[in-house]
Amino acid sequence: SDIGAQKNRVVTEEEWLQKWETHNIGFHKEQGHPLLQKYLDVLLSGRSGLRIFFPLCGKAVDMKWLADMGHHVVGVEVSEQALKEFFVERSLPYSEEPVPGIPGAKKLQSTSGNISLYCCSIYDLSSSIVGKFDGFWDRGALVAVNPCDRQRYASLLITLMEENSSYLLVTASYDPNKHKGPPFYVPESEIKSLFG
Numbered sequence: 564s565d566i567g568a569q570k571n572r573v574v575t576e577e578e579w580l581q582k583w584e585t586h587n588i589g590f591h592k593e594q595g596h597p598l599l600q601k602y603l604d605v606l607l608s609g610r611s612g613l614r615i616f617f618p619l620c621g622k623a624v625d626m627k628w629l630a631d632m633g634h635h636v637v638g639v640e641v642s643e644q645a646l647k648e649f650f651v652e653r654s655l656p657y658s659e660e661p662v663p664g665i666p667g668a669k670k671l672q673s674t675s676g677n678i679s680l681y682c683c684s685i686y687d688l689s690s691s692i693v694g695k696f697d698g699f700w701d702r703g704a705l706v707a708v709n710p711c712d713r714q715r716y717a718s719l720l721i722t723l724m725e726e727n728s729s730y731l732l733v734t735a736s737y738d739p740n741k742h743k744g745p746p747f748y749v750p751e752s753e754i755k756s757l758f759g
């Protein structure tokens with residue numbers, strides 16, 4: 564695919580943690596995402612009480628929005644600061660526990676039990692740990708993944724898909740030679756080859 568100079572670019576976990584520490588988080592939006600609202604019916608397709616996964620979740624406010632509708636939300640994020648800010652800023656009490664099978668990882672769960680956020684790398688997860696999902700909201704996630712890790716990312720997400728799951732994906736269309744990313748440019752042809 565034609566991703567130009569971005570092909571070999573790597574943003575390390577350390578750099579992501581630093582972005583959170585220095586509040587360099589221009590990707591975070593205080594309002595719910597308009598495209599999630601627009602395509603909510605596609606995500607739910609008439610179903611209620613879904614398990615919905617937010618890969619690379621940050622502190623996306625949409626997690627509370629979907630949980631308040633009666634869905635169970637699971638997210639994963641390397642920055643513990645991001646996850647704590649999510650619960651504090653949404654005024655949600657939560658508890659923390661270690662994750663059996665992932666050394667050093669933590670699960671932060673709302674006291675009401677319907678939002679579970681894993682603090683670890685997404686590449687540490689598997690369906691035996693988090694189960695499978697009926698819906699996925701991928702915003703600032705595939706486009707934040709290093710281009711060299713895209714195949715691994717997509718293959719993992721496919722293993723987390725329940726039969727008849729829906730996957731909403733947000734990308735940005737631009738000239739990859741003019742911006743180093745993230746967000747990275749992920750052409751539609753590549754999305755087709757990654758997810759089929």
Ligand code: SAH
Pocket residue numbers: 576579580590591592618619620621622623639640641642645683684685686702703704707
């Ligand atoms: N989806 C969120 C955050 C987008 S920014 C939103 O739309 O607001 C990408 C996020 O992924 C950052 O918060 C970063 O800390 C996190 N991240 C980067 N690499 C990760 C990895 N390997 N596993 C889990 N989280 C990761």
